[in-house]
Amino acid sequence: MTDRSHRRRAPLLAAPLLLALAACGDVGVQSILHPSGEGARNVARLWWALFAVGMAVYAVVLGILARALFRSRRGQAEPREARVGLWIGIGGGVVPAIILAGVLALTLVTLARDAAAEWRADDLTIKVVGKQWWWDLEYESDTASRRLRTANELHIPVGRTVKLKLEARDVIHSFWVPELQAKRDLVPGRRLEFWLRADRPGVYRGQCAEYCGMQHANMAFLVVAHPQAEYDAWYEAQLRASFAPTTPEAIEGQRVFLEKPCAMCHAIRGTMALAEVGPDLTHLASRRQLAAGTLKNTRGDLGGWIVNPQGIKPGSHMPDVNLSAHELRALLAYLETLR
Numbered sequence: 001m002t003d004r005s006h007r008r009r010a011p012l013l014a015a016p017l018l019l020a021l022a023a024c025g026d027v028g029v030q031s032i033l034h035p036s037g038e039g040a041r042n043v044a045r046l047w048w049a050l051f052a053v054g055m056a057v058y059a060v061v062l063g064i065l066a067r068a069l070f071r072s073r074r075g076q077a078e079p080r081e082a083r084v085g086l087w088i089g090i091g092g093g094v095v096p097a098i099i100l101a102g103v104l105a106l107t108l109v110t111l112a113r114d115a116a117a118e119w120r121a122d123d124l125t126i127k128v129v130g131k132q133w134w135w136d137l138e139y140e141s142d143t144a145s146r147r148l149r150t151a152n153e154l155h156i157p158v159g160r161t162v163k164l165k166l167e168a169r170d171v172i173h174s175f176w177v178p179e180l181q182a183k184r185d186l187v188p189g190r191r192l193e194f195w196l197r198a199d200r201p202g203v204y205r206g207q208c209a210e211y212c213g214m215q216h217a218n219m220a221f222l223v224v225a226h227p228q229a230e231y232d233a234w235y236e237a238q239l240r241a242s243f244a245p246t247t248p249e250a251i252e253g254q255r256v257f258l259e260k261p262c263a264m265c266h267a268i269r270g271t272m273a274l275a276e277v278g279p280d281l282t283h284l285a286s287r288r289q290l291a292a293g294t295l296k297n298t299r300g301d302l303g304g305w306i307v308n309p310q311g312i313k314p315g316s317h318m319p320d321v322n323l324s325a326h327e328l329r330a331l332l333a334y335l336e337t338l339r
């Protein structure tokens with residue numbers, strides 16, 4: 001199904017909302033009504049069904065109201081009391097019970113579809129750990145050298161049902177990529193499984209959907225769905241350790257990184273920095289965004305984030321690190337080599 005044919009079918013009622021959302025960024029429409037994966041399609045189907053039921057009830061109620069007004073204007077006699085009781089019984093009890101039973105049935109069908117898809121999840125398993133306020137991602141593998149740790153940008157192959165293991169380390173978070181899947185909470189102390197599937201390549205924005213503290217709004221992430229070959233190439237590139245810097249400025253920058261507090265929280269594979277407190281930075285420069293979707297990954301934004309994290313994301317665990325202008329320039333030159 002092409003994107004265009006899909007848009008053409010998008011009901012007119014949702015158009016203004018979708019346009020407003022589309023204007024918000026360059027990563028597509030962050031809406032469950034614009035599904036690009038099986039999970040979101042299940043939810044969207046249920047949403048439209050409930051919307052149709054709601055509109056039908058609304059139309060019937062308005063019809064009854066109009067009829068009553070019309071009759072009273074013409075001064076027609078009130079119906080007999082016995083019939084009023086009967087209609088209240090039907091309208092207030094029987095009809096709502098039938099409608100709610102229908103809604104329950106639709107919901108159960110959606111849940112069953114969701115569970116069926118979960119069973120089909122293939123062997124690609126990614127551990128998603130929610131932390132205040134970023135996403136720690138770990139691609140699992142039986143072979144230790146094929147395990148991959150990254151952050152805030154989840155890459156998946158198109159057309160495969162990926163299994164997610166959801167965990168939280170501090171408070172409850174919620175994993176939500178509206179275009180691909182329903183929400184699922186991450187609860188400290190519990191290991192929950194979930195699945196994710198994208199039907200077409202693209203970049204989909206996700207967002208923590210459970211209030212988790214001061215920077216809840218800045219706990220976003222991206223899901224990048226690739227065709228299988230492109231995904232394989234990405235994976236191999238990410239598995240690689242970082243290259244040793246070659247220019248004098250980048251070499252100086254690596255020294256700054258390892259000697260300043262940076263290395264106490266972050267890992268860069270291929271160096272002595274192995275900490276797991278903050279995001280793994282081995283391929284930082286390959287990511288699209290910084291600080292869990294708070295900033296674009298540009299030299300200016302990265303510099304601002306390093307110098308003033310508490311101004312940009314107050315309360316985050318990234319401390320202000322005192323660097324001279326010379327050290328900052330060198331550090332940026334080094335970080336930019338982490339492709």
Ligand code: CUA
Pocket residue numbers: 130131133172173174208209210211212213215216217219
């Ligand atoms: Cu994490 Cu809201």
